[in-house]
Amino acid sequence: MATSLQTSSGVIPLHQSPQARPTTLPQTYRVAARILAANGLYKGDFVPDAMDREMCIPHFLRPMSIVAALKCATTGDPHLTSLLADQAIAVLALRLEVDGEGPLFGGIFDLEAHVDAWGDMEDRTTESAVAVLEAAGDASEVAA
Template identity: 85%
Template sequence: MATSSQTRSRVIPLHQSPQARPATVPGVYRAAARLLAVNGLYKGDFVPDAFDREMDVPHHLRPMSIVAALKCATSGDPHRTTLLADEAIAVLALRLEVDGDGPRYGGIFDLEAHVDAWGDVESRTTESAVAVLEAAADACEVAA
C-alpha cells in the first residue's frame, strides 16, 4: 500500500475522452469561438510571447489568433495542426475577404495567412471573430 507521501508525489494523468475534441468542421468553429471568447483575440502572431521570453502561461491559455484557435480546438496546442484544422482553415479562408479579395493562393500556408490577415485588421475585435466563427459553423451545418 502506498504511503501518503508516495501518493502525493505520483502524477496521475487525466483521462481525455475522444469526444473532448471536435470531429467536424462546424464543431471546430464552435470550439475555436469558445476559445477566443475566453482567451481573447491576438493579432500579429499565434499567441503573445510565442518563445516564452517573458511569460510562463501555457500557450493554450493565452489570447490567440483565429488560426491558432482553430489548431488548438483540434489538437490542444495552438502550434500543432491536424487535417481537420487545415480543412476548417481552408473553408474559412474562402468565406473571408481582406480588402475586398479572397485568398490569392490555395496552399495551406497561404490560406492561414489570409485568415490571419483578416483577424489582424486594426478594428477587428474578439467579438467579431467569435461571430464569424459561429456564422461559419451555422453555414457549414446548413450546407451539410
C-alpha cells in the first residue's frame, strides 16, 4: 500500500506490482476483510480525522468504514474509487438489510450510504464486518 519509503537521504518510490490489487469481486471482498481485520471498523465517516486536523497517520493505515475498505482494497486509498470497488459496493448493498430493508435507490452514493448505514449500526463490530465481507467473497466466487 505504501508508494514511497522515507529515508534519511530522501524519499525512495516503491514499485507496486499490478498483481498487488484485486481483479475480481471475491478477491476484493477478501482484501477489504483483511484491511478491516488489521485496521478496525470505523463508524461515521470513511476514516477518523479525514481532514488530518489531529492525526498524521496515512489514511490507509487508519480504521475505516466498509465502503472505505472496499475502495482501499482496489486503489490503495480509502477515498479513491474504481469500477471494481463500485461493483463490490453494489453487490454487497443488495445482500445487506438495515432495519429489515435493502437499499432504497440504486445510485452508487445510495448504495454506499446503505452499506455505511449497516456498518454504522450500534452493535456492529469489526469481526461482524469482516465476516460479512468474507461471506460476500465466498458467495460471489460461487456465483461466478
